[in-house]
Amino acid sequence: MANPSKRLPENVPGDFYVDESCIDCDACRQIAPDVFRDHGEQSSVYQQPRTEAEVLGALKAIVACPTASIGTTRDYDARRGVEAFPERMDENVYYCGFNSESSFGAWSYLVVRPEGEGGNVLVDSPRFTRPLVKKIEALGGVRTIFLTHRDDVADHEKYARHFKAARVMHRDDNAARYGVEHVVGGEEAVRLDRDLLVIPTPGHTRGHAVLLYRDKYLFTGDHLAWSPARRALTAFRSACWYSWPVQTRSMRRLLGYRFEWVLPGHGRIHHDTASAMRRHLEDCVRWMESFG
Ligand code: SF4
Numbered sequence: 001m002a003n004p005s006k007r008l009p010e011n012v013p014g015d016f017y018v019d020e021s022c023i024d025c026d027a028c029r030q031i032a033p034d035v036f037r038d039h040g041e042q043s044s045v046y047q048q049p050r051t052e053a054e055v056l057g058a059l060k061a062i063v064a065c066p067t068a069s070i071g072t073t074r075d076y077d078a079r080r081g082v083e084a085f086p087e088r089m090d091e092n093v094y095y096c097g098f099n100s101e102s103s104f105g106a107w108s109y110l111v112v113r114p115e116g117e118g119g120n121v122l123v124d125s126p127r128f129t130r131p132l133v134k135k136i137e138a139l140g141g142v143r144t145i146f147l148t149h150r151d152d153v154a155d156h157e158k159y160a161r162h163f164k165a166a167r168v169m170h171r172d173d174n175a176a177r178y179g180v181e182h183v184v185g186g187e188e189a190v191r192l193d194r195d196l197l198v199i200p201t202p203g204h205t206r207g208h209a210v211l212l213y214r215d216k217y218l219f220t221g222d223h224l225a226w227s228p229a230r231r232a233l234t235a236f237r238s239a240c241w242y243s244w245p246v247q248t249r250s251m252r253r254l255l256g257y258r259f260e261w262v263l264p265g266h267g268r269i270h271h272d273t274a275s276a277m278r279r280h281l282e283d284c285v286r287w288m289e290s291f292g
Contacts, residue, residue, distance in 0.1 A: 001068055001071065002018070002019045002070055003019050004019070004073060006019040006020045006021070007071075008022070010039040011045045012047065012048060014045065014048035015072045015073050015074040016048055016071070017044075017045055017070070017072070017073075018045060018069050018070055019069050020042075020069075021067050021068070021069045022042040022043050022067065022069040023066070023067050023069075023104065023105065024038070024043060025066055025067075025105025026038070026267075027061065027064045027065060028061035028064070028065060028070060031060050032049075032057030032061045034047060034050075034057065035047055035048070035054055035057060035058050036058075056084065058070070059078060059080050059081030059084075060084045060097065062078065063081040063082050063084070064097045064098065064099050066099040066103075067101050084097065085132060086132070086135060086136065086139070089261075089263070089269070090271070092112040093109060093111055093112075093213070093263070094109060094111075094112065095107060095108075096108045096109060096110055096122075096132065096136075097132070098127040098132045099126060099127070100125065100126060100127045100154035102154050103124065103125070103153065103265070104151070104266070105266075106124055106154070106222075106265035106266055107263075107264065107265055108122065108126040109122075109123040109219060109263055110123070110142075111213055111217075112140060114140075115140070117194075117195065118144070118193040118194075118195070118196065119140065119143025119144065120139065120141060120142050120143055120144075121142070121145075121146060121196065121213075122142045122145045122159060123145075123148070123211060123219040123263075124152040124153070124221065125147070125154035125155050125156040125159055126155070128155035128158040128159060133162060141163045141165075142159060142163035142165040143163075143166070144165060144166055144167075144196075145165045145166070146167075146168045146211045147167055147168065147180070148209060148210060148211070148219065148220070148222070148265060149170075149204065150173040150178075153169075156178065157179070160181075166181040166182055167180040168181075168182040168192065169182075169183065169207070170183070170184050170200055170208070171207060172205075172207030174207070175207070184198055184200065184209065187200045187202065187253075188200070195213055195214045196213055197213075197257075198210075199253075199254070199257065200250070201220075201223045201224075201250035201251075201253075202246050203223065203235075203243055203246045203248070203249070203250045203251075204221070204222045204235070204240055204241060205222075205242050206242045208222065208223055208242075209221075210224070210254075215257070215258045215259060216258075216259060216261060217261045217263060218254075218257070218261060218263065219263045219264075220263065220264045221264065221265045222266055222267075223235065223247070224251065224254070224262055224264060224281075225264035225266060225267020225268055225270075226262060226264075226267060226269060226270035228268055232280060233262065233270065233277075233280040235247060235251065235284065235288060236266070237288075237291065244288070247288070248289055248291075251281070251285050255282065255285065258274050259274065260272060260273065260274050262277070
């Protein structure tokens with residue numbers, strides 16, 4: 001629970017606030033940009049919600065916040081925020097909400113598919129909480145858990161056990177240590193089924209991989225994201241734990257694939273036409289190579 005006595009002074013007066021435990025993960029700003037802003041290494045409320053839609057956005061941010069840093073002094077029905085997740089992003093692709101502090105608030109996703117098409121896929125792991133688990137059960141459970149890399153695994157064990165799901169992860173990010181059932185290796189893409197392709201993208205970490213679904217949705221972990229400030233696809237140079245040149249090479253290899261959505265763990269989501277996305281990716285590769 002957020003602590004009103006630790007309310008940050010940067011919040012404007014009113015019901016909603018962020019307290020000093022904020023870790024600056026960006027989730028609230030992405031979910032409710034009319035309410036939350038970055039005031040420099042933390043978030044705060046810059047405008048109290050004025051409409052029902054903005055109130056709902058703030059309630060969703062409360063649920064998604066990995067550190068319970070957002071509070072309200074008014075007695076809103078918090079279930080509205082809880083009920084909003086998983087939230088459909090497009091077609092059968094959902095954002096799970098309930099971001100986990102252990103993955104620094106990384107976003108996780110659920111792809112809902114009939115059993116005949118291979119069943120549901122969880123991409124990285126949200127917090128294991130009863131309300132979310134029940135919603136996922138109602139959507140058909142989880143057959144496969146794809147873990148992009150070691151930083152964003154969060155409660156993967158609990159999800160795997162509860163849903164009897166098989167986890168997929170690259171061996172170079174200690175997949176064996178996590179007890180992963182399907183370990184992939186090397187840099188060749190691995191097809192899981194007709195619609196799912198694992199593409200190793202070493203760089204951010206040695207065993208990072210992304211997941212391409214139906215040549216349309218690319219789940220990118222911490223490899224690739226949209227930067228609203230630069231209006232460009234980007235990679236996190238200051239948070240590259242293994243090798244920037246290797247990550248740059250991995251980025252160039254992604255030019256061989258078609259996709260319309262970039263769905264990252266950190267950073268912003270982006271949707272565009274496949275041709276525009278390719279141009280953005282070419283620009284991103286050039287930008288990465290400019291660092292030598
Ligand atoms: S979601 Fe929570 S931790 Fe993340 S930036 Fe907002 S207040 Fe901070």
